[in-house]
Amino acid sequence: MLEYVLRRLLYMLITIFAVASILFVIFRLLPGEATLQVISPAMDEAVQERMKAAFGLDKPLLQQYFIYLKNLVSLEWGRSFVSARRVIDILEYRFWNTVLLMAAGMCMTLMLGVGIGMVMAWKRNGPIDIIGTVTGLIFQAAPPFVTGLLLLMVLSYRLGLFPTGGMYPPGQRPDGVLELLFMPEFWHRIVLPTITVGLYYITTPMLIMRDSMLEVLGSDFIELAKAKGLKPRVVMIKHAARNALLAVVTLASIMVGFAIGGQVVVEALFSWPGMGQLMVESAASHDYPVAQGTFLMLAILVISLNFLTDVWYCYLDPRIKISASGLN
Amino acid sequence: MPEGFERGLLARITRTVGEHYRIIHANPLSRIGFWVVSVFTIVAIFAPWLAPHEPWAMQYDSEGSIASLRPPSLEFPVGTTHLGYDLFSQLILATRTTLIIGAVSGFISIVIGANIGLVAGYYGGKIDEILMRLTDVLYGMPFLPFIIILIALFGRKLEFVILAIVLIIWRTSARVIRAQTIAIKQRQFITAAKARGCSNLRIIYRHILPNVLPLLLLYAAFNIAWSIITEASASFLGFGDGTTISWGGMLYELWLSGKTRVAWWWFAAPSLCIITLVTSLVFVSRAYEEVANPRLRKR
Numbered sequence: 022m023l024e025y026v027l028r029r030l031l032y033m034l035i036t037i038f039a040v041a042s043i044l045f046v047i048f049r050l051l052p053g054e055a056t057l058q059v060i061s062p063a064m065d066e067a068v069q070e071r072m073k074a075a076f077g078l079d080k081p082l083l084q085q086y087f088i089y090l091k092n093l094v095s096l097e098w099g100r101s102f103v104s105a106r107r108v109i110d111i112l113e114y115r116f117w118n119t120v121l122l123m124a125a126g127m128c129m130t131l132m133l134g135v136g137i138g139m140v141m142a143w144k145r146n147g148p149i150d151i152i153g154t155v156t157g158l159i160f161q162a163a164p165p166f167v168t169g170l171l172l173l174m175v176l177s178y179r180l181g182l183f184p185t186g187g188m189y190p191p192g193q194r195p196d197g198v199l200e201l202l203f204m205p206e207f208w209h210r211i212v213l214p215t216i217t218v219g220l221y222y223i224t225t226p227m228l229i230m231r232d233s234m235l236e237v238l239g240s241d242f243i244e245l246a247k248a249k250g251l252k253p254r255v256v257m258i259k260h261a262a263r264n265a266l267l268a269v270v271t272l273a274s275i276m277v278g279f280a281i282g283g284q285v286v287v288e289a290l291f292s293w294p295g296m297g298q299l300m301v302e303s304a305a306s307h308d309y310p311v312a313q314g315t316f317l318m319l320a321i322l323v324i325s326l327n328f329l330t331d332v333w334y335c336y337l338d339p340r341i342k343i344s345a346s347g348l349n
Numbered sequence: 350m351p352e353g354f355e356r357g358l359l360a361r362i363t364r365t366v367g368e369h370y371r372i373i374h375a376n377p378l379s380r381i382g383f384w385v386v387s388v389f390t391i392v393a394i395f396a397p398w399l400a401p402h403e404p405w406a407m408q409y410d411s412e413g414s415i416a417s418l419r420p421p422s423l424e425f426p427v428g429t430t431h432l433g434y435d436l437f438s439q440l441i442l443a444t445r446t447t448l449i450i451g452a453v454s455g456f457i458s459i460v461i462g463a464n465i466g467l468v469a470g471y472y473g474g475k476i477d478e479i480l481m482r483l484t485d486v487l488y489g490m491p492f493l494p495f496i497i498i499l500i501a502l503f504g505r506k507l508e509f510v511i512l513a514i515v516l517i518i519w520r521t522s523a524r525v526i527r528a529q530t531i532a533i534k535q536r537q538f539i540t541a542a543k544a545r546g547c548s549n550l551r552i553i554y555r556h557i558l559p560n561v562l563p564l565l566l567l568y569a570a571f572n573i574a575w576s577i578i579t580e581a582s583a584s585f586l587g588f589g590d591g592t593t594i595s596w597g598g599m600l601y602e603l604w605l606s607g608k609t610r611v612a613w614w615w616f617a618a619p620s621l622c623i624i625t626l627v628t629s630l631v632f633v634s635r636a637y638e639e640v641a642n643p644r645l646r647k648r
Binding site for chain 2: 040158162163164165167170171282286289300301305307316319323327
């Protein structure tokens with residue numbers, strides 16, 4: 022187990038390093054001045070020259086690359102063109118907002134998806150099964166901005182049940198995550214984005230859970246449990262669902278990769294002050310240091326979550342460990 | 350070219366097409382999906398002739414005033430925008446953009462994914478290790494943010510949207526096809542082909558490829574669907590091609606105009622198109638899912 026975790030950890034670091042390198046190359050491929058990445062073209066000519074030297078941009082490319090890597094590790098991610106604040110400080114605040122929304126969405130997706138998938142398999146070919154499959158496929162095909170806009174139009178504009186966006190009322194910025202969590206306005210505002218993210222990702226765990234459940238329900242130990250006279254509910258949850266859950270975990274890592282995309286759209290739609298919204302804003306205003314930092318941070322988030330799901334899966338299914346070490 | 354060869358090729362193409370037609374028609378959902386996708390394709394091909402108006406031309410009503418924010422009517426079947434643009438024409442022309450993006454990125458990405466998967470799975474060892482680490486790196490790339498960055502840096506052009514989609518999206522197909530290739534590689538007919546002295550390339554493309562084809566088509570359909578959703582999302586955020594109209598772009602205009610509170614038709618039309626097309630593609634893919642994984646047929 023430990024050997025497996027360590028190897029995955031090493032791969033994770035290599036992947037982050039590779040993504041950072043790709044980012045370096047992309048920003049160097051920029052048409053025109055490569056210095057756009059750190060120096061705003063709006064500045065004075067002489068100042069630009071001075072900054073070029075300060076950032077080491079007059080040095081050869083390879084040396085610049087090493088400086089870039091060193092700065093990444095020492096968290097010197099530059100300053101925003103727009104607000105002149107340090108990128109790392111902006112990101113620190115945004116990071117937790119994204120994680121909060123993502124966690125809420127994932128919880129809803131997994132709990133509802135697994136629950137509904139379980140019932141669908143138990144009452145196979147019943148109305149719940151058919152309705153679940155069809156609505157699931159429709160929500161999967163609806164991009165998150167369509168679902169989000171629909172929710173906004175019906176629940177916010179027409180019925181006035183929820184605020185249209187933001188994370189807290191204007192002018193009441195809380196001092197920290199803890200204070201935020203105790204604000205009722207926060208919980209009121211997180212509902213719509215959570216439902217939007219949740220509905221987009223619910224289909225995969227739901228259908229996988231259903232299929233995996235059906236497979237488990239066909240096995241002998243379920244027959245035995247039923248024959249023992251256990252209550253159907255106990256057989257469904259304690260015996261069948263527990264074993265069927267493994268397939269959902271496998272999928273979690275793939276979902277995580279996609280979840281970031283939906284996150285960006287939802288944050289932009291509901292003006293949620295997270296990294297996704299920052300990504301859109303900074304790219305639209307050509308605030309390159311922020312755009313680059315945000316992208317890297319999102320990538321690190323995806324890669325770490327992939328790592329965690331891998332390790333979790335290995336913990337649940339020890340066979341993985343054996344086959345993984347058998348490969349090399 | 351000898352006549353016989355041509356006839357042979359034609360017969361083979363007809364047979365292959367017929368075979369796929371049967372696969373799709375065996376499943377009722379796939380059949381519906383197939384026809385819906387066909388209708389969208391026809392609309393896309395004939396879009397400039399089908400659209401009654403220019404997409405960005407102000408329309409006037411009989412009294413001579415601008416037809417602004419009209420709900421659906423006989424004259425404007427899906428209504429108009431706040432600037433009096435005909436949404437029906439926009440919708441038809443956007444079908445073309447969406448299908449081009451879906452088809453081109455779906456095709457290129459499956460070619461890349463299939464080749465990487467086949468080569469990695471067949472040769473194994475160092476080559477496999479390198480190609481799969483590359484795939485892992487791509488799994489670490491957030492998809493939509495990557496498109497946003499590319500578009501922000503290089504400009505709002507269709508080519509860059511497609512390029513960004515293709516660069517990332519092949520990763521899933523490569524992994525899946527590699528796994529399938531490894532399974533097929535161990536079968537006896539491959540050993541027999543090797544014993545006959547077939548070259549590696551011949552084994553990969555003549556013996557293994559036909560066996561992963563259902564899986565490949567399944568992922569081709571998925572890739573097209575994902576490309577369409579991704580392009581729509583990028584366009585909605587303002588990172589699509591600014592000069593061609595797309596369904597996501599139409600919703601972006603709606604969002605920018607701030608008319609979301611009133612113009613339900615402006616929201617409904619492009620949204621329904623996206624959902625219908627993507628759902629149909631998923632339905633078509635289900636037919637291949639059953640071929641690729643026969644165990645599903647029982648359910």
